[in-house]
Amino acid sequence: MELLSYVIRKLIGGIPLILGVTLISFVLMVYFGPDKTFELLSKNPTEAEIAQVRAQLGYDRPFLVRYAEYLKEMATLDFGFSDSTGERVSSILSRTIPVSLALLAPGFVLGNLLGIVLGLVAAWYRGGWVDKLIMGGAVVGMSISFLVVIVAFQALFGVVLGWFPVRGWNVHDLPSYAYYVTVPTLASVFVALGYNTRFFRAVLVEEINRDHVRTARAFGARPAEILFRNVLMNAMIPIVTRILFSIPLIVVSGSLLIESYFGIPGIGKVTFDAITSGDQPILKAVVGLTAVLFVLILIVTDILYRVVDPRVSLTGDAR
Amino acid sequence: MSDPGIILPAPEPAAARLRPERTSLWGRALDQFRRDHAAITGLAIVAVFFLMAVGVWFGWWGTQWSQALGGRWEGPSGGHWLGTNLLGQDIFQRAVYSTRTAFEIGLIVAILSTLLGGLLGALSGFYSSRWIDSVLLWLMGTLDSIPFYLFVAAVAVAMAGNPWAMHIAMVATFWTTTARLVRGEVIKLKNLEFVEAAHAIGLGQFRIIFRHLLPNTFHILLVQGTIVFVSAIKAEVILSFLGLGVQDGVSWGLMIAESTQEVLAGQYMNFIVASSFMFVLVMAFNLFSDGLQDALDPRRAPR
Amino acid sequence: MTRINQPHPVLRVDNLCVEFATTAGQIRAVDQLSFSVEAGQTLGIVGESGCGKSVTSLAIMGLLPKPAGRIVDGSVLLDGQELTRLPEGRLRQLRGAELSMIFQEPMTALNPVYSIARQMTAVLKRHQQLSARQARHRAIEMLARVGIPRPDQRIDDYPHQLSGGMRQRVMIAMALSCQPKLLIADEPTTALDVTTQAQVLRQMVDLQQELGTAVILITHDLGVIAETCDQAVVMYCGSKVEQAPVADLFLQPRHPYTAGLMQSIPRIREHKLDRLPVIEGQVPNLAALPPGCRFAGRCPNREDRCVQQQPPLTERGAQQFACFNPWNGPVES
Ligand SMILES: Nc1ncnc2c1ncn2[C@@H]1O[C@H](COP(=O)(O)OP(=O)(O)OP(=O)(O)O)[C@@H](O)[C@H]1O
Ligand SMILES: [Mg+2]
Numbered sequence: 020m021e022l023l024s025y026v027i028r029k030l031i032g033g034i035p036l037i038l039g040v041t042l043i044s045f046v047l048m049v050y051f052g053p054d055k056t057f058e059l060l061s062k063n064p065t066e067a068e069i070a071q072v073r074a075q076l077g078y079d080r081p082f083l084v085r086y087a088e089y090l091k092e093m094a095t096l097d098f099g100f101s102d103s104t105g106e107r108v109s110s111i112l113s114r115t116i117p118v119s120l121a122l123l124a125p126g127f128v129l130g131n132l133l134g135i136v137l138g139l140v141a142a143w144y145r146g147g148w149v150d151k152l153i154m155g156g157a158v159v160g161m162s163i164s165f166l167v168v169i170v171a172f173q174a175l176f177g178v179v180l181g182w183f184p185v186r187g188w189n190v191h192d193l194p195s196y197a198y199y200v201t202v203p204t205l206a207s208v209f210v211a212l213g214y215n216t217r218f219f220r221a222v223l224v225e226e227i228n229r230d231h232v233r234t235a236r237a238f239g240a241r242p243a244e245i246l247f248r249n250v251l252m253n254a255m256i257p258i259v260t261r262i263l264f265s266i267p268l269i270v271v272s273g274s275l276l277i278e279s280y281f282g283i284p285g286i287g288k289v290t291f292d293a294i295t296s297g298d299q300p301i302l303k304a305v306v307g308l309t310a311v312l313f314v315l316i317l318i319v320t321d322i323l324y325r326v327v328d329p330r331v332s333l334t335g336d337a338r
Numbered sequence: 339m340s341d342p343g344i345i346l347p348a349p350e351p352a353a354a355r356l357r358p359e360r361t362s363l364w365g366r367a368l369d370q371f372r373r374d375h376a377a378i379t380g381l382a383i384v385a386v387f388f389l390m391a392v393g394v395w396f397g398w399w400g401t402q403w404s405q406a407l408g409g410r411w412e413g414p415s416g417g418h419w420l421g422t423n424l425l426g427q428d429i430f431q432r433a434v435y436s437t438r439t440a441f442e443i444g445l446i447v448a449i450l451s452t453l454l455g456g457l458l459g460a461l462s463g464f465y466s467s468r469w470i471d472s473v474l475l476w477l478m479g480t481l482d483s484i485p486f487y488l489f490v491a492a493v494a495v496a497m498a499g500n501p502w503a504m505h506i507a508m509v510a511t512f513w514t515t516t517a518r519l520v521r522g523e524v525i526k527l528k529n530l531e532f533v534e535a536a537h538a539i540g541l542g543q544f545r546i547i548f549r550h551l552l553p554n555t556f557h558i559l560l561v562q563g564t565i566v567f568v569s570a571i572k573a574e575v576i577l578s579f580l581g582l583g584v585q586d587g588v589s590w591g592l593m594i595a596e597s598t599q600e601v602l603a604g605q606y607m608n609f610i611v612a613s614s615f616m617f618v619l620v621m622a623f624n625l626f627s628d629g630l631q632d633a634l635d636p637r638r639a640p641r
Numbered sequence: 642m643t644r645i646n647q648p649h650p651v652l653r654v655d656n657l658c659v660e661f662a663t664t665a666g667q668i669r670a671v672d673q674l675s676f677s678v679e680a681g682q683t684l685g686i687v688g689e690s691g692c693g694k695s696v697t698s699l700a701i702m703g704l705l706p707k708p709a710g711r712i713v714d715g716s717v718l719l720d721g722q723e724l725t726r727l728p729e730g731r732l733r734q735l736r737g738a739e740l741s742m743i744f745q746e747p748m749t750a751l752n753p754v755y756s757i758a759r760q761m762t763a764v765l766k767r768h769q770q771l772s773a774r775q776a777r778h779r780a781i782e783m784l785a786r787v788g789i790p791r792p793d794q795r796i797d798d799y800p801h802q803l804s805g806g807m808r809q810r811v812m813i814a815m816a817l818s819c820q821p822k823l824l825i826a827d828e829p830t831t832a833l834d835v836t837t838q839a840q841v842l843r844q845m846v847d848l849q850q851e852l853g854t855a856v857i858l859i860t861h862d863l864g865v866i867a868e869t870c871d872q873a874v875v876m877y878c879g880s881k882v883e884q885a886p887v888a889d890l891f892l893q894p895r896h897p898y899t900a901g902l903m904q905s906i907p908r909i910r911e912h913k914l915d916r917l918p919v920i921e922g923q924v925p926n927l928a929a930l931p932p933g934c935r936f937a938g939r940c941p942n943r944e945d946r947c948v949q950q951q952p953p954l955t956e957r958g959a960q961q962f963a964c965f966n967p968w969n970g971p972v973e974s
Contacts, residue, residue, distance in 0.1 A: 039480030238737035
């Protein structure tokens with residue numbers, strides 16, 4: 020009950036964020052977005068024909084009315100059909116989102132896990148050569164562009180070695196999944212690892228200097244135990260925050276480059292195409308979902324905070 | 339213990355015997371930075387690239403980046419130091435010219451977004467928990483929730499091919515981090531004595547913000563500026579690949595984008611040169627930026 | 642206080658020297674320090690902030706910050722076993738079992754994300770092959786013995802649900818739960834208020850007496866020394882300047898530094914002292930120590946040779962002091 024009322028309060032609190040995201044996307048993608056008038060007209064349209072099509076598209080109505088309309092369609096989940104292919108938006112989404120998730124999940128999990136492990140090792144040996152080596156590697160990793168990594172990995176694994184496909188996504192079972200997902204995964208782990216390791220090391224070092232770590236050492240705890248129970252478990256709040264909040268950005272933004280480069284039909288590519296072609300039904304759906312996803316993540320993080328730290332309470336009174 | 343024959347005067351206070359340390363933030367930072375070899379090396383490399391960019395501005399070199407001077411995919415030679423690309427353009431000249439593009443993008447985006455972030459962050463912090471702060475926080479939260487590349491794409495499309503679309507989109511997304519940091523610092527500072535004193539003697543609010551608060555967040559702005567510079571250069575590459583980036587001229591991103599076809603044909607020169615130029619500059623800037631952070635943020639001192 | 646006579650002491654520290662590598666060069670934080678503690682006995686260590694008390698205890702525990710801090714000379718014998726040459730794995734088995742340590746800050750010394758039960762049973766299971774149930778039982782018993790009311794319920798609390806005094810009791814219970822031979826308490830009560838301080842100390846001493854544990858009690862507070870210790874070591878700038886049974890020490894301090902400390906104790910102590918009483922002058926910098934007596938710069942009894950030569954430790958009865966020109970007069974406060 021406490022949880023339910025909390026979630027409801029949080030959802031209400033998320034409304035300004037949803038309004039903000041939809042407003043900005045409306046202004047950019049719809050109000051100033053591609054003008055489709057002339058696509059619907061014949062060769063030499065008359066003034067009257069133009070005006071008629073504009074009215075039909077709703078371009079002549081005032082800003083607020085159009086925004087309200089946009090919100091209404093979003094709220095009723097009535098996204099209709101894609102302008103360019105005529106396919107149902109909901110079926111486009113249910114086709115492409117799983118592809119993106121399957122494409123990104125291994126890299127996301129591995130990138131974070133490896134980052135945490137490397138961060139722990141570096142923090143434990145802070146100041147020593149192991150730390151310097153790992154952090155030096157992280158700076159190098161951070162300095163290489165995602166695009167360069169993708170091109171290089173594709174050339175290496177697809178062209179030179181020929182182990183993995185150059186493009187495409189023809190997945191029907193586990194081996195074919197592994198076949199198509201490996202190179203994108205390697206690329207995204209490589210790119211994320213530098214940033215992740217640095218972030219995780221910083222929060223872990225913060226914890227490793229705490230008094231309770233010294234206490235654990237004074238009571239004979241092993242390094243592995245200290246790293247897990249005293250260091251990692253106490254750094255969970257920033258770690259959870261970072262990991263969860265990177266999800267929506269990665270699903271929509273991070274997938275874009277990989278999907279366009281490897282020709283994979285995921286949500287990133289679909290959204291990008293929708294922006295450039297002005298396919299508003301798809302944009303509405305994606306933007307609305309992203310905003311809702313953010314609010315949900317806000318709630319999930321708060322609940323997870325309470326799971327990982329007994330001092331946190333959902334009502335927000337204890338420190 | 340040693341030399342018992344010499345009679346020492348009574349020991350003077352410990353503080354007096356310590357090496358005279360600079361006390362100000364900037365003095366200490368300078369001392370620390372000077373000892374940081376990686377950061378100094380980074381700065382030197384950045385300076386070399388900057389000179390390269392300046393030379394392009396003045397037309398000293400990199401002028402023939404667009405002409406097809408040779409055949410396609412020529413190997414390195416006296417005429418074309420690093421060979422030619424698919425269209426027979428000189429790869430070295432293009433890479434050098436792209437340095438200018440990179441600095442233009444990096445500097446414009448870094449300066450504008452730090453200014454914007456500093457200003458709005460200071461306002462937000464100074465009026466914390468008033469309506470102006472709430473609005474700004476809402477704006478930051480909103481901008482942070484829109485996936486970056488989609489946002490840039492939307493701006494680019496909305497501005498219908500305007501060459502500044504990319505810059506505007508980057509500034510619009512990059513300022514929020516700076517603003518949050520400055521906001522936090524200003525909230526801390528405004529409760530300090532000197533600000534309260536400024537209030538007491540009746541200084542105007544804007545005067546307090548601009549003369550007393552913002553200057554004290556300069557270290558944050560500087561570090562953030564270097565971070566944004568790197569982010570902008572890296573974002574440009576991806577945006578150019580997506581066709582949303584540099585509209586006229588050439589950049590490392592465009593070179594890499596055009597090289598993707600060449601790579602599949604087994605021609606790596608264009609790709610390697612553009613990637614390497616970019617990697618070296620970004621790496622050098624990262625080292626420099628790290629050194630700055632270590633020097634300016636006491637909490638980041640090695641522990 | 643009762644003294645269990647034993648042929649050799651539980652802990653013998655001999656000529657201990659600890660150095661730190663710093664940007665200002667090699668610092669000797671502890672210099673030729675020797676003392677010993679017997680079972681059931683409490684040894685107090687006093688001295689100004691920065692004189693090396695904590696470094697001494699960390700050196701005994703083998704917990705000096707690596708790689709900066711290092712034991713460069715001397716030996717630490719626990720029950721005849723040389724600790725300074727023990728491999729880390731062996732030492733780890735001793736920590737919490739044979740030698741325990743509690744720290745100054747009870748508020749932050751416990752892991753905030755685990756319950757008291759989790760933390761106490763982890764120690765017991767680690768060192769004493771107890772089952773989960775036995776460990777829990779034992780932990781509750783220890784909590785009861787340090788005077789925590791309703792220990793069977795409190796044990797499931799998290800540290801943030803306990804007061805500072807309670808947390809320090811938990812630390813004491815945890816430190817003594819495996820019946821160590823030696824307990825090092827580094828300013829265990831400095832962070833507590835006066836009443837709690839007295840109670841917690843009392844509880845610690847009682848339990849120590851019951852278990853026959855040897856204790857090293859580090860403090861800023863000469864009053865605490867007078868009330869709880871058998872022997873006291875006075876440190877200055879990393880070395881021992883005086884050691885004596887507590888009664889002798891208070892009767893007739895020999896080192897002018899000790900005398901200075903005592904002189905500045907207010908007769909009626911209404912509030913606790915969280916720092917030592919102020920003595921005129923400055924502590925010399927550890928990176929550039931004078932060749933003579935380290936206290937010479939502040940000493941009222943200074944002679945010429947004091948600044949040229951280090952005074953050796955002189956024994957007079959049970960009392961040891963390092964001074965050429967020892968204090969003889971009464972101590973007025
Ligand atoms: N990690 C370290 N690196 C360098 N020097 C250190 C380090 N830890 C301690 N020292 C040096 O050792 C000296 C003794 O420190 P220590 O913590 O033992 O003092 P203390 O007597 O416990 O003081 P306090 O009463 O304040 O706890 C300090 O003056 C300091 O110069
Ligand atoms: Mg101490």
